[in-house]
Structure formats: C-alpha cells, structure tokens
Amino acid sequence: MDYGEALNYIEELGKTGICLGLDAVREVLSYLGDPEDTLPAIHIAGTNGKGSILAYLEACLMEAGLRVSKYTSPAVFEYRERFTTNREYISETEFAELLSKVKEAINACKVTLSVFEAETVLFFLYAKRHADIMLMETGMGGRLDATNVIKKPLVTVLASISMDHMQYLGDTIEEITREKCGILREGVPCVSSPANRYIEGIIRECCGDIKAPYICPEAPADISMQHGITTFSYEGEAYSLPLLGSYQAENAVTAMVALGEAEKELLKRGGHILSMSKDVIREGLAKTEWNGRLQRVLDEPEFYLDGAHNIDACKRLSEFIKSSFTNREIIYIIGVLKDKEYEKMMAELVPLAREMIIVTPKNARGLKGEELLKVCDALKNDDNVLMHEEDDIGNAAIRSIEIAKKYKAPVIISWGSLSYMGEIRKALTIINRNRKP
Numbered sequence: 043m044d045y046g047e048a049l050n051y052i053e054e055l056g057k058t059g060i061c062l063g064l065d066a067v068r069e070v071l072s073y074l075g076d077p078e079d080t081l082p083a084i085h086i087a088g089t090n091g092k093g094s095i096l097a098y099l100e101a102c103l104m105e106a107g108l109r110v111s112k113y114t115s116p117a118v119f120e121y122r123e124r125f126t127t128n129r130e131y132i133s134e135t136e137f138a139e140l141l142s143k144v145k146e147a148i149n150a151c152k153v154t155l156s157v158f159e160a161e162t163v164l165f166f167l168y169a170k171r172h173a174d175i176m177l178m179e180t181g182m183g184g185r186l187d188a189t190n191v192i193k194k195p196l197v198t199v200l201a202s203i204s205m206d207h208m209q210y211l212g213d214t215i216e217e218i219t220r221e222k223c224g225i226l227r228e229g230v231p232c233v234s235s236p237a238n239r240y241i242e243g244i245i246r247e248c249c250g251d252i253k254a255p256y257i258c259p260e261a262p263a264d265i266s267m268q269h270g271i272t273t274f275s276y277e278g279e280a281y282s283l284p285l286l287g288s289y290q291a292e293n294a295v296t297a298m299v300a301l302g303e304a305e306k307e308l309l310k311r312g313g314h315i316l317s318m319s320k321d322v323i324r325e326g327l328a329k330t331e332w333n334g335r336l337q338r339v340l341d342e343p344e345f346y347l348d349g350a351h352n353i354d355a356c357k358r359l360s361e362f363i364k365s366s367f368t369n370r371e372i373i374y375i376i377g378v379l380k381d382k383e384y385e386k387m388m389a390e391l392v393p394l395a396r397e398m399i400i401v402t403p404k405n406a407r408g409l410k411g412e413e414l415l416k417v418c419d420a421l422k423n424d425d426n427v428l429m430h431e432e433d434d435i436g437n438a439a440i441r442s443i444e445i446a447k448k449y450k451a452p453v454i455i456s457w458g459s460l461s462y463m464g465e466i467r468k469a470l471t472i473i474n475r476n477r478k479p
Contacts, residue, residue, distance in 0.1 A: 045134035088201025098297035102326030111173035185224020202237035204354035223248035436469035
C-alpha cells in the first residue's frame, strides 16, 4: 500500500460512519500486541480546549527533553497532522506502512472499524516506535470513544465541557459530563479545567465512584492580551502564551497542573524522570504552537482562523472580539456543519459583523451556504451589514481581503468549522507569496 492507496482506504472506512463501542478496537489492538499499553499517556476529554491543552502539554514536555507523540482530530491544514512526534508529521511512507498493518488486523479479526477507530489504532503503533510519552484527545465523548482503550494513563484531563454532539452523548449537561468522565480511571488523578466549576459536583461524584483523585486548579489572574500574546499569573508567577483569548489562560493552567500530576505519577511508576520546573513550564508555554485557534495568519489586513464550532466556543470568540476589537470593522468567513446548533452559534457572533462571506464546507456534513445565509440575514443587527455567498473557499479568502480594503481598521475572522481552514490557509499562502517582491 502506498500513500495514495492508504488515503483511498481511509476514504472507504469513512463510509462506515461513527461507531460507538470499544470491543472491535480492543480486538484489533490485541491482535497487534496491545501497543496502547507500552507508553505512559495523558488522556483528555471535553468540549472546547482539548487541542489547546494538548498543545501546551506537548510544548512543555518537549522543553523537558521528552519525545512526545500527539494524536488530535480533526486535521486543520494537512491530514497527517493528526499523528505527530515533537510536532513532525508522520511520513507518508510510514503512514501507509502502518495502515497496511491495521488493515491486515481488521481483516484477520473480521471486524469493522470506523475511520477514527482505525486512526487510533495506527497512532498507538506509531507512538510506540517514536515516543517517550503520548498525548491523546477523545474524538467525541469519552466512555465509548476509541481512545478510551488506554488502561491506566498518568493523568486524565477534562477540558471545558458544554453542550455538543447531543445526538450521541445526551441532552443534558449532566449526561454529557458523565460520558466524558468515562475516561477516568481508578487511582489516576483527574485534572479538570477551572471552566468546569459549574459542574464540579458531577465530576467529583464520578471521581469518587472510582476513587480517582480530583484536582481543579484555581482560575488564572491578571489576564491580558496585547500584540498577539496572552499573559496571566498563577500562584504568583507570570506566564505568556502565543495563543489569544482569556480562556487560553485557563487551558494553560489546566495543562500546568496536569503536568505536575504526571510528574508525580511517573516517579511512582519508575518511568522517565520528568522535571517540570516553573522555568521549563514557562519556556514551554511560550513556545506553544496550535493551528486554527484564534491563529493570526496575516498581518495586513489582520486575519484570524478560529475553529469555533459550537455555542460555547462562539461565546468565547464573541467575548474576545468585544474586548480586543472595539470600534473595528469585523469581516467574517463562515462555514458550518449541519449537525451543529448553528442558529444559536450565529446568534452569538453575527450581530458583531460588518460584512460576511458564507461558504459551504467540503464535507458530507457541511451545511449549504444558501441555508446559512438565510439564518445570518435574519440575525444581522443592521440593514447596512453586507452578506455574500461564495462557492469557492479559496476565493472567499481572496474576496475578504478585497472587502477589507474599504475599511479603516478591518479584522477578518474565519470560523464555524475546522474542516475548511486548510483551504483558507492555502489561499493565504499564495496571496503572501505573490505579495513578496
């Protein structure tokens, strides 16, 4: 199998849809020698902030000298970014090789796996070859997520939890929280984001049921955002982040506390000596890299990519716009998936816009632009707000820059789904290249 054939096989697996349950994954992993049990791991669930927290963990662990394999989804710019070691993508050759092994195991076990399940198995094989520690986020939920085959991670982490994927996880915040708490393990510390204080009782109960130590950090203080940097203080120490948003300080604190717990657990288990000093953490946080999360990708005009794709994330983006871009003209590129609560999402952000370009993500779940345009048109706060529909996502990026030329202090923000951010980024790369003398 070469890389092209591997991608074709992934596309074929995609026709299976979402599979909830762990039996088939466990059977395939057992056939392959249980690679998921060979490395220490940090496992994270939640609704918003999972990827950012993993990025902070990755940066700090790399600063401490470890080789770190990370598994995230969805990809933003390149399919292989789901599987990285010290931020380097898996090679096309190795991806094809490992997927061949996964395919062989699936056929031998006579089971059916979804794309995400097969990718999860592949990640364990990949990490076993390359890493000292692995970081992974659930794809959805926790209890029945394919990543939940890990028997005893060093620490489990709960990022901010809110309403999402209700058709699979439940209709109430309590049901969704309990599903995400399915990653907890007996005796393994659980670190929960300060953003989860409002559901602390549920999480404490879940931890108590299986005797998992519960830790919830205090909220960070003195949060400030200037010149593309978020600064904050925690326990009397000052830190800075290259990711924007007050919630990023909460994500960073969650990662910091999780690292402290991982350090203690590694010492207990006799694994790698991990020294997470304040200086190591400070340097690591400052070097964090994470695509598509309030990521500034162009300076003239200011252009941001943000993966806000549910109500809670849209509220956070709205807060950021209000606090950081007062009296500036906001131009959106928006594309969403039809299984999201997109009407409520639009209600949070559309009233802040001066102009909007609506696109249809190239995804089986993508909502048609004409449908989203109707929703946005009903929510705009002024008849003078201009709305456009664009069939080509690359052209939407070009058009937004042309629109920005009309205004004194424009800000362009592309949001709604990570699924089309790669096309936006590709168009911007070409624009930047053509601007150079």
